[in-house]
Amino acid sequence: NLPLVEPNYNLTEEQNKALNSIISAFDERGYRNILLFGVTGSGKTEVYIRSIQYAIEKGKSVIFMVPEISLTPQMIENVQSRIGNKVLVYHSKMKSIDRLNSWLAARNKEAVVVIGPRSAVFAPVKNLGLIIVDEEHEPSYKSEKSPRINAVEVAQMRAKINNIPIILGSATPSIEHYFYAQKGRYFICTMKNRINKNLPEVLIVDMKKEILEGNRSIFSRLLLSEINNNLKKGEQVLLFLNRRGYSPIVICRECGYVFMCKNCSISLTYHKEGYLRCHYCGYKEEYRGVCAKCNSKYVRQYGSGTQKIEEEIKAYFKDARVLRMDSDTTSKKDATEQIVKKFREKEADILIGTQMIAKGLHFPDLTLVGVIDADILLNMPDFRSRERTFQLLTQVAGRSGREKPGRVIIQTFNPEDYSIVFASKHDYESFYAQEIKLRKMMEYPPYSxxxxxxxxxxxxxxxxxxxxxxxxxxxxxxxxxxxxxxxxxxxxxxxxxxxxxxxxxxxxxxxxxxxxxxxxxxxxxxxxxxxxxxxxxxxxxx
Missing domain, CATH: 3.30.70.600 (Ribosomal protein S10)
Incomplete structure (x- = not known):
């Protein structure tokens, strides 16, 4: 029962237009997909909250879906400060009794907001009036285990059954959803400007040139220089690498043996604590530093994970306070919230992490983002690899300069690839135009x-x-x-x-x-x- 806090600023013209469109769709009481396409920092969250307030005032409940449990605490805080005790949380990491209480409250109360990831779509709310899906493009909405549902599609079906609108929000909409909006099947609300008017400047570093010019470090000279400048100014840095552990490959230099998982056709990742782990099945074995095939001691780790980035950053910047956020550091209860809180309250200068730090988080003093290796997703043998690369780069770049001028440095061996070039220009439309041509030619979704x-x-x-x-x-x-x-x-x-x-x-x-x-x-x-x-x-x- 904390006092409710209303912001002391007015909506931008774009926010107002989007909110009015949503309210009109709500009042018409019909099923409609509304694609809220707004650049990072354009104020989508404020549009969500005011839409929720309107639905609650009309006696309706709302389901508000976020892609990651790590994003839930910040969103709860934002919504609860404005809506109060009508906010319920529902996700798999809650204690069973807390989850049951949320489930029962959703079923018994009249007008509530249920916030959570994928499973929140099944909340048994009364008088459902609106569904919001934040970061609708995120792959985490799709279950990789039976029954392999896509929670966005389930949310759309639930909206259709209840004859209500559904908001699909993103700075980087899925190719299929943007295609449907272009064809008139979805209503689109566009917010092209940040609240502070300034998108961060993005610089691409060609790592091939760095190597040719004698720099063998994981970090480009530009990135190290910019980190140093940021630390001198007392501003924060985010370093993104979508690979946890210390090194992804361990090889014997005598016979060429690669340490592989005994259960999977995938290499074992070396972790600094002295073990090798498979990130697919969880298999773990002690690291002895001796080849399992020829007993040679000439064994070496190749490649970099977040642990190695953390170690090297601490060696370069000895006085910097460094936090790491990946699934190794967030396995304990409330660990994610504690890391986010520490960084927001400036108890750390540099945050290193995987994709869980790439989206939805807002840090006022974060003015530099470094993407250590932009090519990890790009090299996947999958037709969505460029879409994923563009989305992830755009989302992580969007963490920079949300309240002060910001910069982003992308390190890559493929500086001419269109997904990286258009991400550096914050240009979704040009990326979409290029990608949709390929999809049509190859007959991939949305053309099949x-x-x-x-x-x-x-x-x-x-x-x-x-x-x-x-x-x-x-x-x-x-x-x-x-x-x-x-x-x-x-x-x-x-x-x-x-x-x-x-x-x-x-x-x-x-x-x-x-x-x-x-x-x-x-x-x-x-x-x-x-x-x-x-x-x-x-x-x-x-």
Whole structure:
């Protein structure tokens, strides 16, 4: 029952226009997708909060979805200070009793706001009047385990059933959603200007040139110089690398042996605490510094993770106070909130982290962002790799200069790639124009509907036979359906958790055909020793 706090500023013209459009859609009491496309720092959160206030005043409940649990505390704080005790939190890291209490309160109270990640979409609220999906493009809304739902699609269906509007907010909308907005299927509200009018300046550093000019460090000379300048001014720095651990690869220099997970076809990551870990299945073994194949001691770690960045930054800037935020440092209860709070209250100068620091967080004194390696996602064998790269770079760049002029330095070996070039210019429309051409040419979504049929088994031959069975069924229906079959083949990551994986990717022209064929495969597949996974509209095919 804290006193409610209303901000002492007026909405911008763009915010007002967006809010009025949302209120009109709410008052019309019909199902509508509203794409709130606003650059980072344009004030989307304020539009969300005022939309919630309007719905609550009208006696309606709201479901407010955020992509990560790490974003929930800051959003709760923002909403609770304005809405009060009508705010309920629901996510998987809560204690069972707290989750139950939130569930019961959602079911029994008249007008509430439920805030949470994916699972919040199922909150049993009364009088649902509005659904908000923040960072609608985020892959974390898609479940990687059965039933493999996409919570954004579930939210859209729930809005349709209840005949209410749904707001899909993002600075970097998914290609499919922006395509639908361009075609008039979604209503679009655009906010192109930051509240402070200044997007950060973005500089691209070609790391090939750095190496040719004798710099073998993880950090470019420009980035080190800018960090030093920031520290002198008493301003904060964020360093982003989407890879945790110390080094992702450990190799024997005598025989070339790579330390691999015994359960997965993936290299083990070295962690500074003296162990090797698989980031897919969690397998862990002690690091002895001796080759398991030839017993040589000439073993070396290659590549960099967040632990190594932290160590090297502390060596370069001995007086700087450094925090690290990744899934290794946030595994304990409330650890995420504590790290965010410390950094916001300026108890640290430099924050190093993975994608959990790339979005949704607001730090007034953060004026420099460094992207250590922009190429990690770009090199993934997946048709969405450029979209993911553009989104992640734009989102992490958006943390800089939200209240003071900011700068962003992107380190890359691919400085001409259009996803990196357009991210550096904050130019979503140009990126979209280039990407949609490729999607059309290659017949990828939104120009098709994709299903990934994956067969997994501990027995490689059984997995192979299973996928051949799926292929035979698909070939039966290929001529009478407008579909293209790619495969069968080994998954890019062939073995995970001791399960061998083969897949077939199928593109359909019509959603109805996709659903009927997927159901047919499900009904006719009968290999007991090899499990079939049917992933509709997969967010990756690894």
């Amino acid at each position: 509907f994709v299903v990934n049929f994956v067969v997994v088994s501990r027995d490689q031959n059984m997995a192979k036979r299973g996928i051949e069975h799926v292929y035979a069924i698909l070939k039966e229906y290929e001529k009478e359906n407008d579909m293209k079959i790619y495969g069968p083949s080994e998954n890019p990551i062939f073995k995970v958790e001791n399960q061998y994986r083969y897949h077939i990717l199928v593109k359909f022209k019509r959603a109805g055909q996709m659903i009927s064929i997927a159901n047919l495969i499900k009904e006719r597949y009968n290999y007991n020793n090899a499990s079939l996974i049917i992933d509709v509209n997969p967010l990756d095919t690894l």
